[in-house]
Amino acid sequence: MDSDFGIPRELSDHQKQRSLYQPELPPCLQGTAVRVEFGDATTVVDPTDAHTISRYFPRTYGQPLAHFLRETAKVHDAQIIAEHPAIRVGVLFSGRQSPGGHNVIWGLHSALQIHNPNNVLLGFLGGTEGLFAQKTLEITDDILSTYKNQGGYDLLGRTKDQIRTTEQVSAALATCKILKLDGLVIIGGVTSNTDAAQLAETFAEAKCQTKVVGVPVTLNGDLKNQFVETDVGFDTTCKVNSQLISNVCTDALSAEKYYYFIRLMGRRASHVSLECTLQSHPNMVILGEEVTASKLTLFDLTKQICDAVQARAERDKYHGVVLLPEGLIESIPEVYALLQEIHGLHRQGVSVDNISSQLSPWASALFEFLPPFIKKQLLLHPESDDSAQLSQIETEKLLAYLVEMEMNKRLKEGAYKGKKFNAICHFFGYQARGSLPSKFDCDYAYVLGHICYHILAVGLNGYMATVTNLKSPVNKWRCGAAPFTAMMTVKRYSRGPSALSIGKPAIHPATVDLRGKAYELLRQNATRFLMEDIYRNPGPLQFDGPGADAKAVSLCVEDQDYMGRIKELQEYLNKVRSIVKPGCPQDVLKAALSAMASVTDILSVMSMPSNSSRTLL
């Protein structure tokens, strides 16, 4: 099958038209010379982690942020990169495919070609396995032509996608040396970028010339931190899913007899469910983060939904739409504990048929209470990271089943007097993943590809390409690079699948911030969504005309642009320095001292380790 990679293919008229779309570049990346400005050395969000992280990553910890500016920008100590010797770069897809991935490669290739026609870009076939086995395809304009602005990862393919074991890291190192790569660009999500960080450190230690760069591409949208506002693919995924959810809402309202329970992708974080809710206004959404925060049990959730169904029935409404993320099942405390017991027994080699008889009494009681289809799914072998096989567990059917039982009981007891409750269940997973990427994802990915080149041209190792101020038009986007290590945290305790990572620094998935603006927007509207059927249909993904430039609601309401603020702070500090020069009046100096003393006091208190659990964004 390898021989099929990169071959030109037949495109539909619409695909052809899309392949001709040329994403814009922000002003700082236009032209052939780019200025780079380095910020201060980076720290990490939780000061107590700093020591551990610097110990694991002695060579790549604490590197400064980099900002890319246009050649004409008036910044006194920014360096102009005008020399562009030929370089050799490798690139690979790692992890679940996400719409827009191809454009990272296109952007990178385009930047390489602009700056030196002798630059070489090698794509690794089949993800990390291609990296280990040195299976490459040289990327050319011809090869790219039918993949520009197209979905999927089929230009190069992907596989298991892990670079973690000593053998894997050594194989990657060997490949980079043999192929004489100056840079290796890894396109992926939290896990792949954590692996990339490890690779960067190992390469630095081994004095390998290859610099490692990461690109935030994951449809879950959970690679999110001070430097990364959103991921390539999230926008498309939410738009495609929102369209389908809205269609189902319209359907519910037309037939007026069904409750639709829709499970969406999203494992440890419910960003997709939240964003789709803000786009489509379904009646209810249950976020894993809410369930975790309030420790809601299956019983609580069932009751919550039943009460909603009952309240709606009192208004003569017998239809509705309920969203939930696939990760929800692991957020429910008692189910989570049951899963842990089951996985434990799997590890001990207990056969599937015998597991139920070896459960603890209370886990057994819960297990026996569940309907057969869920029992079977809970008994599935866990995935390699010890999490449950979430795409296979039909949580939406479980909830629909429990709600139906409870509503029938209420009906029988006379507590509920409405019509019979009917549910239809859906899982919207793989439908969105292969979509043509939205204009936003096309642009974002393409720009990130360009930035990768500049990171390598400057010679940085262990960085992720970043674009901030994304809610503004492309010409206002800020391009930069942040060290992987600055995005890391260390988990000291953990319930659940990520237990393996305790004590080891990693880029962890960001969960939905229950104190954030996007969630606040949901809470403000939750009652109206629930009772008033103010369904909203964002319509199918558009590439032309109205709607084509729409951006994710959560991206627009969140108050991000951390990179912009970091720069703004620097400008303030510079201004203070230029105003309060030796020779300035005593009063000015005194005022400056007093103001600075108070600022530093406040900041010291706020940065104390005990506060480290506060939210990141």
Place this chain on the structure above:
Amino acid sequence: MDSDFGIPRELSDHQKQRSLYQPELPPCLQGTAVRVEFGDATTVVDPTDAHTISRYFPRTYGQPLAHFLRETAKVHDAQIIAEHPAIRVGVLFSGRQSPGGHNVIWGLHSALQIHNPNNVLLGFLGGTEGLFAQKTLEITDDILSTYKNQGGYDLLGRTKDQIRTTEQVSAALATCKILKLDGLVIIGGVTSNTDAAQLAETFAEAKCQTKVVGVPVTLNGDLKNQFVETDVGFDTTCKVNSQLISNVCTDALSAEKYYYFIRLMGRRASHVSLECTLQSHPNMVILGEEVTASKLTLFDLTKQICDAVQARAERDKYHGVVLLPEGLIESIPEVYALLQEIHGLHRQGVSVDNISSQLSPWASALFEFLPPFIKKQLLLHPESDDSAQLSQIETEKLLAYLVEMEMNKRLKEGAYKGKKFNAICHFFGYQARGSLPSKFDCDYAYVLGHICYHILAVGLNGYMATVTNLKSPVNKWRCGAAPFTAMMTVKRYSRGPSALSIGKPAIHPATVDLRGKAYELLRQNATRFLMEDIYRNPGPLQFDGPGADAKAVSLCVEDQDYMGRIKELQEYLNKVRSIVKPGCPQDVLKAALSAMASVTDILSVMSMPSNSSRTLL
């Protein structure tokens, strides 16, 4: 909930933009006066049915076709409708919602307003139940404003939607009399239009002034005959599903480890599956009609798919996409027979728990062979028309399960040497139904709405509004009306759910024509689709720019325009008459006689009852 119908609602920007779209009218419907030309009296496609149909429908059988022409058209005996006294019209949605339904109402309302501002349009709330209970909403421009070009049926809602029993027909008659309706427009598929035909006959018999008009709106696309080329909603449904199928194809090709089995809507006919295949080029499709024609068993189907999987594995391909319609399960002969036994036992009042023990030995053997989830689904109560609950039966999972078992067996026996077979199953049903309608469906529905008005203005009863030459641009569309009875057939034998209708004339669903051009196109490409992964992504539904004017592939390749040809024939006959007038040379008369004798001979032979089973299109 009734009070919620027709209320203005919050639209997304994209919905708002769509609500401003104004569909075009073909030239014949522009202006305030329209010419109507009547064709010859109609017959039916199978001459042996004519007697039965005329007996059931003495007052509405044999009515002529009507063609609507522009006022200036030079047709000698076409009548100009210039007077437009005020009329009162009722309209209702009947049956499953289909994208575009709202535009029929808009088109009708717009035509009513243009021709006499005193015209009144009443919408029945909740489908046929609203008709029986006289629950109406007066349609105004204000009310329509947020429903123009929008999906769903939520302006008026729908319910069970049947007008068949004596009580139901009497209630409908009473309503039409009380509300003094001049016309009743029924928006729906084959069943609803058959009900409409019955209503028209009953109204005529009862000397009720209300004329009944039908509109072909069903996303299954199975209301198809000489006069009806496609149905409102089919285009949108196929486009939305094709997008999702293409996304899954891209996904399959990127990950290269899964076979996706996708079940699509489509009960007795597989039009949606065929059209989606022509749009997306998945590896395989199994049409119910093929299975019926070749009497393929579950074993045959499993073998067919396994052989395909094996052939692909030999080319190192371990992924693929297989489509099937929800009606497939009833096309498989032995499963069908099993379902008939189960439904028979249901009718005898046997409880679900006891059914399996009362099956015949061979049915029991098949039943026991099936996996538990399918057993449970097959045991569900049949629907009111005696068909299985197709949306609940996961045929895609059954096939995936059987293929996996067989592949594992082949692997064990050494007959297959590839990687383990992995399947992921999807049902794409309700996601498409509530979509914003495509431009084509918006236009088609709007024009049909206008035609309904003209049918009523001419005073016709028992007609369906028709538009032909749909594959051409709107300005080439031909508008007309055909009597319901001309679309009827009589089933003399029937395996299956439609057994109830034996001997009674009805508009039956048209199945995929295995000798038609669309199917031929599929067959020509089947091997390439299977082996070469020439996946094609038509992209998301577009309303602007490229792709917005794309039409269904099957609509474009089929050689339809029956109405156009009927008119052309008439022109030939008229020409013969005008050339061969008394006084013409003997030679000319002789040549005409000889040619006409041969034409009539050929046609007589072709029209003999024994040939009646040939295809319609």
